Amino acid sequence: VLPDLTLSDTVVVSTELGDVLQGSAVIVSATPSSFVRSTLKKAAASGAISASPLCISVTKGLEDRTMKRMSEIIAEEIPGARIAVLSGPSHAEEVCRRLPTAVVSAAPDLAIAEAARDLFSTPYVRIYTQRDLTGVELGGTLKNVYAIACGISDGLGFGDNTKAAIMTRGLNEMARIGVKLGGNLVTFFGLTGMGDLIVTCLSRHSRNRALGEKIGQGKTVAQALAEMTMVAEGYKTAPPAFALAERIGIEAPLIRETYRILYEGKKPRQSLTDLMKRELPNEWQGLEIKL
Amino acid sequence: VLPDLTLSDTVVVSTELGDVLQGSAVIVSATPSSFVRSTLKKAAASGAISASPLCISVTKGLEDRTMKRMSEIIAEEIPGARIAVLSGPSHAEEVCRRLPTAVVSAAPDLAIAEAARDLFSTPYVRIYTQRDLTGVELGGTLKNVYAIACGISDGLGFGDNTKAAIMTRGLNEMARIGVKLGGNLVTFFGLTGMGDLIVTCLSRHSRNRALGEKIGQGKTVAQALAEMTMVAEGYKTAPPAFALAERIGIEAPLIRETYRILYEGKKPRQSLTDLMKRELPNEWQGLEIKL
Numbered sequence: 208v209l210p211d212l213t214l215s216d217t218v219v220v221s222t223e224l225g226d227v228l229q230g231s232a233v234i235v236s237a238t239p240s241s242f243v244r245s246t247l248k249k250a251a252a253s254g255a256i257s258a259s260p261l262c263i264s265v266t267k268g269l270e271d272r273t274m275k276r277m278s279e280i281i282a283e284e285i286p287g288a289r290i291a292v293l294s295g296p297s298h299a300e301e302v303c304r305r306l307p308t309a310v311v312s313a314a315p316d317l318a319i320a321e322a323a324r325d326l327f328s329t330p331y332v333r334i335y336t337q338r339d340l341t342g343v344e345l346g347g348t349l350k351n352v353y354a355i356a357c358g359i360s361d362g363l364g365f366g367d368n369t370k371a372a373i374m375t376r377g378l379n380e381m382a383r384i385g386v387k388l389g390g391n392l393v394t395f396f397g398l399t400g401m402g403d404l405i406v407t408c409l410s411r412h413s414r415n416r417a418l419g420e421k422i423g424q425g426k427t428v429a430q431a432l433a434e435m436t437m438v439a440e441g442y443k444t445a446p447p448a449f450a451l452a453e454r455i456g457i458e459a460p461l462i463r464e465t466y467r468i469l470y471e472g473k474k475p476r477q478s479l480t481d482l483m484k485r486e487l488p489n490e491w492q493g494l495e496i497k498l
Numbered sequence: 499v500l501p502d503l504t505l506s507d508t509v510v511v512s513t514e515l516g517d518v519l520q521g522s523a524v525i526v527s528a529t530p531s532s533f534v535r536s537t538l539k540k541a542a543a544s545g546a547i548s549a550s551p552l553c554i555s556v557t558k559g560l561e562d563r564t565m566k567r568m569s570e571i572i573a574e575e576i577p578g579a580r581i582a583v584l585s586g587p588s589h590a591e592e593v594c595r596r597l598p599t600a601v602v603s604a605a606p607d608l609a610i611a612e613a614a615r616d617l618f619s620t621p622y623v624r625i626y627t628q629r630d631l632t633g634v635e636l637g638g639t640l641k642n643v644y645a646i647a648c649g650i651s652d653g654l655g656f657g658d659n660t661k662a663a664i665m666t667r668g669l670n671e672m673a674r675i676g677v678k679l680g681g682n683l684v685t686f687f688g689l690t691g692m693g694d695l696i697v698t699c700l701s702r703h704s705r706n707r708a709l710g711e712k713i714g715q716g717k718t719v720a721q722a723l724a725e726m727t728m729v730a731e732g733y734k735t736a737p738p739a740f741a742l743a744e745r746i747g748i749e750a751p752l753i754r755e756t757y758r759i760l761y762e763g764k765k766p767r768q769s770l771t772d773l774m775k776r777e778l779p780n781e782w783q784g785l786e787i788k789l
Contacts, residue, residue: 296662306656307774309663311781333663333774335781365597367697371587372600372624375693382687396673396687397781402666406658409700483598483624490602490626490688 225253233261233326234288236281240268240440243277247284262288263323267347268440274447276344290314291323292340294347295398296406302332309333311399313343335398342390346381346400349462350407351441352448353377354415356465357408359475361416362423373461374408379490380459387455415441422468423475445469460485516544524552524617527572531559534568538575553579554614558638559731565738567635581605582614583631585638586689587697593623600624602690604634626689633681637672637691640753641698642732643739644668645706647756648699650766652707653714664752665699671750678746706732713759714766736760751776
């Protein structure tokens with residue numbers, strides 16, 4: 208079904224998409240989320256894309272307004288593409304140093320997930336396959352909001368207990384949202400959910416966590432943003448994530464409070480008080496699953 | 499059903515169990531796991547235990563040889579006890595400082611879990627209820643083995659990606675073992691599973707992680723143990739956990755390799771190579787659940 212794929216040892220660099228794509232059996236989509244659609248439109252217009260290319264998306268995010276996932280955009284702009292998503296806990300700095308890393312290749316058709324896996328597997332990068340494209344993409348996106356919440360907790364001077372609570376309850380929220388949208392529950396507890404959440408919430412290098420930390424330390428959101436040299440994706444993800452949870456009727460107190468701190472000037476300590484004083488539910492209340 | 503419970507403001511300290519237990523409606527079992535049965539035997543023999551006491555277990559571990567969970571021991575030694583388990587990510591040092599903390603109270607009868615919850619809830623300790631006693635107890639026990647594995651990774655100089663992979667795949671292992679033993683899948687992804695795993699695997703204060711780090715740095719297990727001033731529970735848990743997984747037919751490569759490093763002199767780097775070169779499965783292969 209799929210072409211015999213090997214990584215080329217010839218590197219072509221060009222500002223002309225047509226030159227780059229000509230004859231490519233594999234396309235890796237790695238632009239920031241806000242440029243995925245426009246880049247693919249140019250690619251399609253170039254006429255250089257082969258009939259059924261293997262398109263591997265490594266971008267995390269939701270399209271503004273439409274809230275579409277990256278694979279949905281690819282499917283719309285490159286009809287016939289065989290789409291896989293690579294995601295999981297993988298700081299590029301560590302992969303370069305060949306430190307052991309495990310990630311996921313996802314596609315509803317496992318043969319496509321396996322083709323992407325076989326292209327990128329090495330003795331130090333272990334790639335598991337998954338059919339749940341929706342869950343894999345949502346995990347990578349929503350985790351950035353919880354990373355900001357963890358940073359706020361750090362900035363307030365709270366400890367491991369608080370952070371473990373935010374991460375665990377955040378994952379619970381993420382799973383409830385994802386299951387409602389058609390994702391598989393277990394995906395959120397795998398490498399692209401919990402695994403990526405761990406790396407993002409705990410790393411000193413995470414921009415999302417760093418943004419939250421500044422806010423927790425008492426800076427205004429505007430001050431904190433001004434001090435960032437790069438964009439913290441979770442800041443942009445919070446409004447659509449909050450709107451999405453509201454639209455599908457999922458109670459998501461951590462996303463809601465993070466949104467209110469970021470966009471409505473709510474004080475972090477007030478959010479924390481509000482979070483702690485809610486009713487004490489059963490741990491998995493609201494997760495509509497049969498076990 | 500349950501007595502009207504309030505925490506006493508009178509503290510009685512005694513070496514006589516009968517004096518301490520006389521008239522107590524609530525008993526908190528908090529001894530090390532290896533002393534739970536003998537302590538409860540003495541308590542029962544004292545004749546001071548009321549008819550149906552609320553017994554709250556906060557001990558994590560499995561009984562040597564029988565591999566029984568603490569609640570099973572309580573049920574055997576104090577027939578008629580109403581048993582709840584308190585567990586979750588809660589460094590005592592942080593709870594003392596009133597840092598926000600979230601844990602779980604578990605009992606098959608939710609009214610018992612809620613009675614324990616109501617005794618210990620404060621504005622800074624949020625307690626969720628759960629029916630899954632088996633899953634809650636297994637999570638607290640097995641996590642200590644993975645914490646040693648994370649420490650070994652740290653000692654070898656590996657990074658966030660590797661640690662996230664060990665934690666995520668360890669949780670997958672723990673869930674497969676726990677589900678086979680009658681626990682609920684989601685319990686392992688909650689505060690007493692993932693949440694506690696996060697705190698234990700990442701904390702600088704974790705004795706289990708510290709033991710693994712020394713071994714990863716090249717010390718022999720004997721040297722590493724000799725340098726510990728306190729017992730690392732995961733060291734004692736690894737053999738029964740390994741035996742348990744074998745007995746129930748669950749593939750648990752992380753427990754197996756940690757066991758081999760701790761008890762069979764296997765080199766950590768060899769274990770890592772063996773772990774990375776296995777077949778590349780579907781992410782949730784072997785987890786027999788319907789979703």
